[in-house]
Amino acid sequence: MAVTQQEIENRLWDAADELRVAMPEAQYSSVVFPLMFWKYLSDTWEHTHQTFLKENEDLDLSAEEADEVEYSNYQTFKIPLIFPGTVAESRASWSSILATVAQHGLGQRVRASLQAIESANPDKFSRLFGSMTWTSEAVLPGEVLASVMRTMNRVPKMHEGNMSHDVLGGAYEYLLKRFSDGSGTRAGQFFTPREVVELIIELLDPKNHESVYDPTCGSGGMLIAAANFLKARGGRGYTLSLNGQEAVTDTAGVARMNLFMHNLTEFKVEIGDTLRDPRFKRPNGSVKQFDVIVANPPYSLKWKPWTNDPRAVGGVAPQSSADWAFVQHMIASMAPKKGRAGVVLPHGVLFRGGQEAVIRRRVLDDDLLEAVIGLPKNLFYSTPIPTCILVFRAPSTKAPERRAGVLFIDASERFTPGKNRNTITDTDITDTVAAYHSTFNADASPTELDDGKGLAARFVPLPEIAENGYDLHIGRYIKQATAEQEELDVLIDAYNLARADRQQAEAHMLQVLTATGIEGFDD
Template identity: 80%
Template sequence: MAVTQQEIENRLWAAADELRVAIPEAQYSSVVFPLMFWKYLSDTWDHHHQEFLDDNKEQLNDLSAEEAHEIEYRDYQSFEIPFIHPGTVQQRRASWSSILATITQPGLGQRVRASLQAIETANPDKFSRLFGSMTWTSEEVLSGEVLAAVMKAMDRTPKMHEGNMSHDVLGGAYEYLLKRFSDGSGTRAGQFFTPREVVELIVEILAPKNHESVYDPTCGSGGMLIASANLLKAHGGRGYTLRLYGQEAVADTAGVARMNLFMHNLTRFKVEVGDTLKDPRFTKPDGSIAQFDVIVANPPYSLKWKPWAKDPRAIGGVAPQSSADWAFVQHMIASMDPKKGRAGVVLPHGVLFRGGQEAAIRQRVLDDDLLEAVIGLPPNLFYNTTIPTAILVFRAPGAKAPERQDGVLFIDASKRFIKAKKRNILTDADIADVVTAYRSSFDADGHPADPDGENGLSARFVLSIEIVANGYDLNIGRYIRQATAEAEDLDTLIDAYNIARAERQKAEQHMLAILADAGIKGFDE
């Protein structure tokens, strides 16, 4: 019987819910994801081990232990689950089922930690530093009783291997937990999770192709990298051919990203740990920044940072210490492939009009004709901020389509959303309409030649000469007037003015009457 998406999601959440007596919901992910991935690896290893035994049962007696091991890992297994405490009475395989059998014994956290560390050590190319700091395995952080309860609840989920459930179901369950944890943890969620609909919109616009490289310099849980592969697959392409790269400053979050990618059956990836601005980990042999076909990012907004003293990425100047927004953009521009590179980034509206050093960088980017589009999003889309944001789309020098050169496309989608319990949400129709507007052709006045997606969505292609005349200000309201006066006709405005004028005159007459009674004159002239 096939495993349903809802079944595995319910079981996994029941396991996570066992943590409610011990730690805040914001910390669930640091425990649940390593345990879930360990179970996935163990179930997969056990499944292939049984296949090896079934296929070779007639000749196993004639094989030495070394020969059997060689055949199994050559033909059946893609990773190793070794033994812990080998050669001692405590020897046991570092698998989920083996440790689960010991949950009533003291020191469960220590055995779990030893097992996860053994898996990392045995598979350095695949799983190095995968499980993060594992501080939760300490008895002081999480008692053995609570850890045992979580493991027993998680063991009630169906076997997590390809013979029992598809990677679409497994990956979907992982994404479900990411969102569930984010919904419950408030602002902290923004550190590792970008709402699905925002990710889909950026990826739809950048449209990765087979065999291309995709890079996220602030990858969080890896959602944008996975969405790139999923979108390509949904459009009839081969998502598994993408080469995926990510860098993440928080080691535990980088581990979440690696597990997420594996759960989605994406193995052509590399996720590095480090500060992208201070220590970019993807470089060429000569030390220059590595370049990619597609760059996607939702960096931390207005991050205080230590500005570069000297860096080739700093085109147009260096971003101020108070905000690294444009520094992330400069890094992404440097990371674009010179022929077909394109980048999409979510940032606060301040990057569109702030002055000083940011204005100088913005001017250089516009003079070099690197900015293709500015897409205004609704407020309160994200877990860590309620402010409205914008997607900025960049193209490598000379890579814009001829009709998009020497100008910027502005799209105002700020009114396109539905209200949910904790935040606003872009619907599939909203996403489709924005993509349609982005792909539209425009007439000589910059308006869509075949307008679509109305009802709160406006677009205009603005020539560079107009932007220069506005002092390189990219504020969407300068170019799409209806962004500031939604659907209010002239008659309504005149009526409102007349009512306000009459109220003011009435208040003035009352004031003058009081002053006259008090013998004060001269205010009615």
């Protein structure tokens, strides 16, 4: 009887649960994902190796000839030997090391195996397994590591002849979500909720053979969702060029493993700080451009502002918040003919003053912002505040009816309450995407769409936005969006802006009164 998806997931979680005696749940992923991927590689290599032996058993090949034939025509990666030429020589495979779990120095052998696989496959697996600090006996006792491996070995052979990539990828995503549910705010660094990812991807609508880029890719969920989106609609997800950059080495490894487990091999995941050191560049040194750019960057990140960078169109974001710097990077990364970008950010980017206001005005004057979509609060593991999706289009590529204005959608009331966080349903996603694709008449009534179920939308021409000081606060344009939905720091920002406007108006009034000889109002 075939093992079900749920049984596989349960067995993987049983393996992860063996770690409870040694480390907090927030650290499980650094151990479980490398072990799971190592088992997947080993099972795949051994299955292919047996196929090679069976199909070539009648040939009289030397060891060197057999190796050349196998790696030329069968294997797509190498599982080399560790400790070659010694009594400890063995294959760097899961099964070989599993046979030695009762012996001292298990962590050392596991580390040697993973490092050997990285070194033997530099184009595919360089730095794949992260720092591997957990292989130290001081971090993870050998008996605990042995228990994890024995339990994980109860999962059936993880090769394509026994388990589809849909099942493998589903199991990997299950663990990602399970770790995120259990680790609280820490999970926000690498996991964006599935439904938010799907909403952004549906809005941007990737096509066959397009390039997709995530400058803060975390575990790679948005890149995978783009491929899955195409596949679900009869397209060819494998034709996408998938590209991501991630600052945290271990998290970048999680992304690479995630992509491989989903059978997506046409990808590049680079390691580094995207703002300080963008790794995707053109020959002339400028940032590389892509058809689809997606991101859920760290919110209000303190950063070292650029001093002389061509991405800083409209100005440089303040040191206290890199939100608009990420937007500027994404805008610079949009391909000129059909580039579009979608980013999730806190509401403060819509109306904060200072340098951010100057950048926002330039982006609006250049007619790059197509839509602002308000999301419900408490959707994310990393923060309970409400967020929004900003959709951008490359210069002069908006549809004619969308030019010189911005589409506002308030979907903040469309959610299902949950224990750890709120969620949005497939229906919520479908309705929001439908609102995004609706036709609006800028001269008609203020609220162009209100479905009576907590979703409202309106296209606002640029002159009206300019009259409001280029403030993009959704509540200015759709009354359904109330102040109660905003986080405290957003309310404070709004109050400070309103107070500054009042003070400026009062100063102007006193100047006019004084000029006419009327005094005493400022006492």
